[in-house]
Amino acid sequence: EVQLVESGGGLVQPGGSLRLSCAASGFTFSTYTMNWVRQAPGKGLEWVSYISSSSTVYYADSVKGRFTISRDNAKNSLYLQMNSLRAEDTAVYYCARDKGVVNYYYYGMDVWGQGTTVTVSS
């Protein structure tokens, strides 16, 4: 079964750090691009970061310089290191598999984890 399982969320004080993990199973993780997408309480979806199979990365302006995405293909795992956390980073964080653009088709984010909750509060 294709599956993504996030972990690492929790309560952290403003200015603190947290590392999220996403464990992949049931597919060849190394061949897929991956994303982190978050959803603040009662709000819509916000893309956070992207990493390609060759580790090219992109970030939303709102997290650039504070968050770092990485992957360990040997461990079938995706990570998000979050530093200098702010109240506005409070959200459910999802990892999502992305087949990307192949032969001028965009295949969308087809597999999502259940999410892990990050709360930034004093």
Next chain:
Amino acid sequence: EIVLTQSPATLSLSPGERATLSCRASQTVSSYLAWYQQTPGQAPRLLIYDASNRATGIPARFSGSGSGTDFTLTISSLEPEDFAVYYCQQRFNWPITFGQGTRLEIK
């Protein structure tokens, strides 16, 4: 940044009716647009990729159309499980952006 504007914000319909949801991009996204469905407490689910292709396992009552800047998600005959929030998302330019969502509620 490409802004995706979804309309209406809320759509009130009855089971069996036809739903038409709109997503307009601030500049062309070609066909690099996806639609997602999210029910309360659940992760989003991919419905449509590349503007008009149904994802694996998605019922035929869901269809997508459009290219460039104007896109439509149509649900031909609403089932009770279709009442949810729907998001469009573009992958034409960085950053990846989502629309603000359309809430489909039971009338």
